[in-house]
Ligand SMILES: Nc1ncnc2c1ncn2[C@@H]1O[C@H](COP(=O)(O)OP(=O)(O)O)[C@@H](O)[C@H]1O
């Protein structure tokens with residue numbers, strides 16, 4: 001029988017970039033990172049306001065590359081802060097669009113993924129999907145306890161890339177993902193460290209707004225009492241404080257840039273503050289990996305470092321020096337999200353997997369305290 005052929009456009013809006021890919025089945029024919037500098041993004045009041053800018057940037061890039069939109073079979077976007085759901089491929093529907101537009105579980109660039117996919121796909125009369133959104137929730141009950149009864153820990157992380165890279169490493173090791181205990185540190189605009197226990201992410205820091213290592217643009221865990229004092233100092237409103245934690249935290253707050261490549265240049269030029277802060281970011285990632293190894297009681301098959309920051313040789317070395325006593329460290333710089341999006345859509349188009357209907361599972365009617 002002749003192989004079915006599908007052309008899929010994958011769209012991955014991150015905090016500092018929009019990545020796009022065009023795939024013929026699983027074969028990439030175009031992959032492009034459209035970087036957005038801080039000044040450009042800061043012109044927009046909210047992530048939702050960036051929609052028209054990002055859509056035009058995507059369409060211009062496809063046009064420049066000579067991609068004929070009418071040849072597309074489907075568009076797949078990275079899913080955002082929806083209701084918590086199990087992993088899988090979901091068709092973009094009305095409820096999903098509503099939740100993405102209002103930021104049901106918060107605001108993040110990936111909220112635009114499903115919206116951009118839908119808008120581009122519906123003009124072409126083809127389906128739009130999302131795969132493994134940032135709200136994939138497989139936490140064990142013990143991991144949900146925060147330490148204060150009104151606040152529950154939430155699973156918000158780089159689910160798409162963490163799972164895709166973990167599967168790739170399992171294949172390299174000649175095992176199934178479901179057989180292994182892995183710690184995956186995704187280090188991009190945000191940083192999340194996931195505990196993958198036999199194929200389920202049973203614990204992970206909420207990489208969006210206030211847990212775990214600081215990142216190029218996020219504050220991560222900060223001392224709670226001091227944060228409360230800042231909130232009630234009378235100098236800042238809620239949005240300003242949230243912007244400090246997400247977008248203007250981390251490297252941005254100390255060094256004025258979210259670009260680790262620039263920070264490395266500052267260090268090369270002898271900037272001692274830049275060196276200290278950059279090393280501190282690696283130190284906090286290593287600490288989080290140590291904590292993750294305790295969740296697995298030390299039974300760790302491998303530690304995986306991935307995301308844009310994993311290209312930084314010195315940064316990666318700082319982490320490895322602190323954690324390689326736990327398990328072998330495997331470095332997969334960058335991410336595999338576009339490929340993972342395309343493959344997720346393809347599995348459904350080929351009928352290998354059933355598309356899931358949003359919202360689903362035990363969280364379908366969940367309300368999130370915010
Ligand atoms: N070669 C490199 N060396 C060090 N850091 C890098 C390199 N390439 C990208 N980065 C850094 O990785 C971060 C972005 O990671 P990425 O995974 O692309 O983020 P996101 O998808 O969240 O926008 C930025 O701080 C960027 O400067």
Ligand SMILES: CCCC(=O)OP(=O)(O)O
Pocket residue numbers: 013014015016108134156157158188189190191207208
């Ligand atoms: C919301 C968790 C995912 C995340 O932080 O993505 P970016 O690093 O792309 O901002």
